[in-house]
Structures are given as C-alpha cells and as structure tokens.
Amino acid sequence: MKTFLALVLTLFTLSGTIIAQDGPEEIKQMLESRDNEIKELLGPSGNDFSQEQRDRLKDIINGVIYYPAMAEVALGETYNEIEDETREEFVDLFATMIRDNSLNRLDIYRADVNYNDISVNGDVATVNTTAQLEDVRTSVDYRMEVIDNEWRITDMSIDDVSTAESYNRQFQSIIRKRGFDALLESLRRRAART
Amino acid sequence: MLAIEIQRILDDANSQLEQVDETLQEMQEEGNPDLEEADIFKLDIFKAEFQTQRIEVQQSLDFVKRMWNYALQTSEGVTYIPEEQFLDPLPYEIEEYTFYESNAMQSRSELRGVEAGIEALRNSVEATRAQQYPLLFLGITGSFAHTPNRPRQTNPFIINNSNYASAGVGFGIRQNLNFQSIRNRVEKTEIEYQRVNDLHKAVTDGIVLEVNEAYREAVIADSKRKQTDEALKIARNWVRNEQLNYDLGFGDVENLLEAVQKELELRLNLKQNTFELNKRIAALYKASGVSVSQMTINE
Numbered sequence: 001m002k003t004f005l006a007l008v009l010t011l012f013t014l015s016g017t018i019i020a021q022d023g024p025e026e027i028k029q030m031l032e033s034r035d036n037e038i039k040e041l042l043g044p045s046g047n048d049f050s051q052e053q054r055d056r057l058k059d060i061i062n063g064v065i066y067y068p069a070m071a072e073v074a075l076g077e078t079y080n081e082i083e084d085e086t087r088e089e090f091v092d093l094f095a096t097m098i099r100d101n102s103l104n105r106l107d108i109y110r111a112d113v114n115y116n117d118i119s120v121n122g123d124v125a126t127v128n129t130t131a132q133l134e135d136v137r138t139s140v141d142y143r144m145e146v147i148d149n150e151w152r153i154t155d156m157s158i159d160d161v162s163t164a165e166s167y168n169r170q171f172q173s174i175i176r177k178r179g180f181d182a183l184l185e186s187l188r189r190r191a192a193r194t
Numbered sequence: 195m196l197a198i199e200i201q202r203i204l205d206d207a208n209s210q211l212e213q214v215d216e217t218l219q220e221m222q223e224e225g226n227p228d229l230e231e232a233d234i235f236k237l238d239i240f241k242a243e244f245q246t247q248r249i250e251v252q253q254s255l256d257f258v259k260r261m262w263n264y265a266l267q268t269s270e271g272v273t274y275i276p277e278e279q280f281l282d283p284l285p286y287e288i289e290e291y292t293f294y295e296s297n298a299m300q301s302r303s304e305l306r307g308v309e310a311g312i313e314a315l316r317n318s319v320e321a322t323r324a325q326q327y328p329l330l331f332l333g334i335t336g337s338f339a340h341t342p343n344r345p346r347q348t349n350p351f352i353i354n355n356s357n358y359a360s361a362g363v364g365f366g367i368r369q370n371l372n373f374q375s376i377r378n379r380v381e382k383t384e385i386e387y388q389r390v391n392d393l394h395k396a397v398t399d400g401i402v403l404e405v406n407e408a409y410r411e412a413v414i415a416d417s418k419r420k421q422t423d424e425a426l427k428i429a430r431n432w433v434r435n436e437q438l439n440y441d442l443g444f445g446d447v448e449n450l451l452e453a454v455q456k457e458l459e460l461r462l463n464l465k466q467n468t469f470e471l472n473k474r475i476a477a478l479y480k481a482s483g484v485s486v487s488q489m490t491i492n493e
Binding site for chain 2: 097101135136137159160161165166167169170174186187189190
C-alpha cells in the first residue's frame with residue numbers, strides 16, 4: 001500500500017514537472033509559429049497590401065490576444081460595475097481599437113525575435129523577448145494565461161510600456177473628467193473611423 | 195559607439211516627427227473636428243527647432259567621426275566600425291568599497307615595486323651594519339705520514355714530502371678600523387630605507403585616494419544611469435498616454451510634442467550615462483589593480 005502511494009505520488013510529481021517543462025516550450029513554439037506566419041504574409045520590405053491581406057494580418061497578429069482580460073485591466077473597477085451588455089460592447093470596441101493599431105507600423109513584424117526568458121507559474125506565463133530590426137532593438141514582453149486550454153496573451157509591454165496599463169491610465173482619466181459614457185462614445189467614434 | 199547610438203536616436207526622432215506630421219495631415223484632410231489650427235502651428239515650430247538641434251548634433255557626430263578616422267589613420271574607402279552593435283552597460287555589479295581597496299593593496303604594481311625596494315634596503319642596512327663588527331674566523335689544520343716499508347730512522351728531521359701531510363688550527367679576528375666611514379654608510383643606508391618607507395606610505399595613501407575617488411564616481415555613474423532608465427520608462431509611458439489621447443480624440447499636440455521631446459532627451463541621456471558608467475567601471479578596475487580583461491566576468 002505504501003509502495004503504491006509512493007508510486008502515485010512520484011508519478012504525480014513527475015507529470016507536474018513534465019507539464020511545467022512543456023509550458024515554456026509550447027509557448028515559444030506557438031509564438032514562433034505566429035511570427036513566421038506573419039513574416040510569410042508580409043513578404044519582403046516595400047510590399048503593398050490589399051485589404052484582404054491586411055485583414056488576414058490583423059487576424060494572425062491579434063488572434064492570440066484575449067481581449068476581455070486586457071479590457072478588464074484597462075477599465076479597472078468600472079469593468080465590474082457596468083451592465084453585461086455594455087461590458088460586451090466595451091470589449092468589442094476595445095478589441096477593434098487594438099486590432100486597428102496593430103497595423104500602424106507593419107515593419108516591426110519583420111524584426112528578428114530573440115526569446116530571452118519564458119517563465120510559467122501554473123496557468124500564467126511571462127515571456128521576455130527582444131525584437132531587432134536593422135539597428136533598432138525593442139523589448140517586447142507578454143503576459144499570458146491559459147484560457148479554454150490555450151495560451152492567450154492578456155497584456156503586451158513594448159519597451160517596458162504595458163498596453164493594458166496605458167489604456168487604464170487613459171480611460172481612468174477620461175472617466176474622472178467626463179464619465180464612462182463619454183469614454184464609450186469616443187470608442188464608438190474611433191471604431192467608426194476603421 | 196556613443197556617436198552611432200546618438201545617430202540612431204536622431205533618425206528615430208525624425209521618423210516619429212514624420213509620423214505625427216502624417217497623422218495631423220490625415221486629420222486635416224478628413225476634416226476631423228478634434229484638430230485645431232494651433233496644433234499644426236505648434237508642430238511646425240517644433241519641427242523647425244528640432245531641425246536646428248539636429249544640425250548641431252550632426253555636426254558634433256561628424257567631428258567625432260573625423261577624429262576617429264584621423265586617430266586610426268584610415269585610408270580612402272576604409273571604414274572602421276565597432277565590434278559591438280549597441281552601447282549597453284557592462285554586465286557588472288559594483289561590490290563593496292573594501293573589495294576594491296584590498297585588491298589594490300594586493301595587486302597594484304607600484305606597491306609591489308616599493309615593497310621589493312624596502313626588502314632590498316632592509317637587507318642592505320643589515321649588511322652595512324655588519325661591517326662595524328669584527329669578523330671572527332676559525333681554521334683547522336692536520337697532518338698525516340705513512341711509510342710502511344721504510345726502516346726506522348734515528349734522525350728526527352728527515353721528512354719525505356711524498357708520504358707526509360700536515361694540518362693545523364688557527365683562530366682569527368678581522369676588524370675594519372674605518373669606523374667613521376662605516377657609520378656614514380650605515381646612516382646613509384638607513385636614511386634611504388626610511389625614505390623608501392615614507393614612499394611606501396605615500397604610494398599607499400595615493401592608491402587609497404585613487405580607489406576612493408574611482409569608487410565614488412562609479413557609484414554615482416551607476417546611480418545616474420539607473421535613475422535615467424527609470425525616468426525614460428516614465429517618459430515612454432507619457433508618450434504612449436498622449437498618443438492614446440490623440441487616438442481617442444482627446445489629444446493635445448503640445449503635450450504630445452513635449453512628451454516626445456522629453457523621451458528623446460532621456461534616450462540620449464541614457465546612452466551618455468551608459469558610456470560614462472562603462473568608463474568609470476574601467477577606471478575603478480584600473481585603480482584597484484584588476485585587469486580590464488576581467489571586466490565581464492563579474493555578473
């Protein structure tokens with residue numbers, strides 16, 4: 001009986017170790033695969049893109065992002081205070097803005113990416129990378145969580161500037177000065193520009 | 195390296211300004227009601243002022259490059275470029291002061307040289323003093339004769355040197371009587387010994403002062419760099435904030451340009467502080483007698 005219990009305990013510990021070791025590798029493969037897909041679609045520098053290609057790029061770049069988590073950080077306490085329908089609209093508008101902004105400078109996706117560190121703690125991971133394009137070096141860090149059995153990005157920091165926290169600062173300022181409705185209205189106007 | 199980094203920052207600054215310009219032009223073409231005429235004027239003024247600063251910095255960079263080429267005696271069509279692509283701080287943590295001081299006491303060649311001199315003079319003083327005292331010596335002599343087949347001789351003075359050997363004992367004292375001269379030489383050697391001892395103290399004091407100064411400057415440079423790095427992170431957040439404000443129609447050009455300018459200034463300062471820090475670390479190593487080739491070992 002004791003031997004059996006010891007065996008079960010060992011197997012349980014080992015499986016935990018194997019999963020932990022798989023985590024970083026799995027994340028790296030996923031991000032590298034995404035990166036390669038983007039580079040393949042981008043092609044050499046100087047290319048023009050059709051609207052279809054731009055939409056496809058948007059999907060690949062942003063497909064791995066989990067917007068509700070990022071929107072929750074961006075909106076802060078107000079996120080849980082608003083009604084479900086309004087919350088859903090807010091997340092949708094927020095996602096539209098992020099997706100649009102992701103295509104502002106396409107060249108950055110041609111950068112060579114070096115994975116400095118990937119640390120996994122249960123269902124949360126932090127990925128530190130350095131992207132280098134010609135003479136420009138940029139640190140790009142991701143915060144990731146397991147959502148529906150998949151690793152998804154919940155925040156990105158570029159040169160130590162967190163996307164979610166940046167939006168949080170801006171949104172809190174707008175809410176303080178003009179109220180949540182003004183914020184929602186500006187997001188609707190922004191989305192309409194797309 | 196510093197010149198190259200500054201060039202990069204300038205190019206990036208230009209590109210950022212062009213982006214802001216494009217954004218405002220798009221807003222103008224779209225008839226965006228959030229855009230005010232004053233915003234366009236503010237941007238144009240900023241661009242003009244930036245151009246002036248850019249020319250100044252560019253001239254300084256060209257000067258550096260010319261001096262670099264002159265120092266390296268480069269021929270036509272030959273360009274030297276640094277091995278490293280980016281100016282980064284050395285992977286080095288500054289230790290406690292006592293580490294560098296004790297290292298200096300053990301490793302600085304000037305101290306080793308003076309200490310060797312002291313040792314030599316100490317022996318010289320001993321040797322010179324010894325000349326004042328008498329030299330005592332002892333000698334021993336002996337003899338041996340062997341004639342197994344010769345008949346007995348009655349004459350006691352018959353000696354055959356081939357089968358005879360002799361030895362004797364002697365005790366001697368040698369004393370140099372030139373006491374004044376010896377005393378003078380002893381005094382002279384003692385003065386020299388004292389002088390070198392004083393020199394050792396002066397060299398030690400000088401080294402301690404040098405290590406102290408180098409350590410102080412390295413710590414200050416390290417702190418400056420870290421603080422500038424922190425300030426740059428804050429400036430980047432500020433720029434991002436202003437960009438997002440603009441994106442949502444709450445933007446102010448003046449704030450955006452101020453944020454961009456501050457960020458650029460801090461990027462420049464950071465590179466300069468990094469350069470300064472690396473220099474100070476090298477100076478600290480030199481002061482503490484450690485080879486510069488070991489600079490990347492401590493991480």
